[in-house]
Amino acid sequence: MYPQHNRTGVPYVNKFLADSGECLLGLRRSGIDMSHPTQFSEYAIFFVHQGEGVFYSDLLSMPFRAPVILFASPMQVIGIQEAHPLDYSLLRFHADFYCIEKHKEEVACNGVLFDNIYTEPSITPADADNRNFSILLDLLEQELLKNGPSDIVLKAFLQLLLAKSSEVRADTVGQFSPFVRDDKMELFRKLLEERYRDLRKPGDYAALLRMSPNNFRRRCLKYFKKTPSRLIAERIILAAKQELHLTRKSIKEIAYTLKFEDQFYFSRMFKKHTRVSPQIFRDKTGISVVADLSKE
Structure with missing residues (x-):
């Protein structure tokens, strides 16, 4: 039962x-x-x-x-x-x-x-x-x-x-937003989606956006209600979750794909943000059928 x-x-x-x-x-x-x-x-x-x-x-x-x-x-x-x-x-x-x-x-x-x-x-x-x-x-x-x-x-x-x-x-979308569109922050969103694997510091994005670190942080917090550091970390963790669920790659391979120095540093960061290890996350959520679709 x-x-x-x-x-x-x-x-x-x-x-x-x-x-x-x-x-x-x-x-x-x-x-x-x-x-x-x-x-x-x-x-x-x-x-x-x-x-x-x-x-x-x-x-x-x-x-x-x-x-x-x-x-x-x-x-x-x-x-x-x-x-x-x-x-x-x-x-x-x-x-x-x-x-x-x-x-x-x-x-x-x-x-x-x-x-x-x-x-x-x-x-x-x-x-x-x-x-x-x-x-x-x-x-x-x-x-x-x-x-x-x-x-x-x-x-x-x-x-x-x-x-x-x-x-x-x-x-x-946008109907109840109290803020007008911020083109700089939309560009940050685009850059983050493209570069999250190799750019991990807010200063890297501030430089690309030609903004001071303080101004970048202030506008990001106002627009996304999150700091740049938090958004960068969340994007990396989201990619890690997708790799764990949608592929059969080993944890070592996933760490390499996301450009971590080693799998132990990757595991520590993952657990810090999710409260579970990469292996436990995979065990609980399973590996998607998508992981094998390319083989059919």
Whole structure:
């Protein structure tokens, strides 16, 4: 029998299991305690119906008010502090059940809803969209409650939820931003995506942008709500997570790919930012089917 509580301490009410007994998809509607830092090995989506609070994700602290949907990637350190009583549903799915990288053409959510270091991991749906999300959650729950739920049907509902979330994100980008576009910071974003493997110091980017270090830091903090150092570190860790999950490279090979001096320094940095070693991260999240697609 599958245990009543998983290793994170948050129990599933409705769940779909693999033959091994591992929970591939789970939905909980109430009684969720996220007041303590938690790491899930699955993707997590919080549908907040009522109330307000603060969402913590790694080092991010983000106030929110319902209705809002919050997103977390596997092994992120997350928590929720209630400012006013909350009513929310928690949907979690394992990458073995639905690989968002494999389905990126159908559902553009990776780098948009999940693993986006540049924007807050949330969307604020309009009333009509909120009703659609509620309907989809109800339908998914009804399927989970069946004796022998269909994985095809569950994946279809999950894909619809992700696709709708991505659509809402695209429709509201910049709509609620209190800041105007900063071309220098957008150029920094572009440079970071191109050079994160070999440029690790904020001063390197400040020089390329022809900005003083202090001005660069101030504008980066205002625009991205993060310091340049933090963004650089997060980009490296994101690349490491992708290598661990999407390839079968050894940890030594991944360290070399990301231009670390050795795998031990890489492992120390990875654990400092994620609280787990690269091997444990890979064990908990698994290796994606994408890792072998090129061989087919």
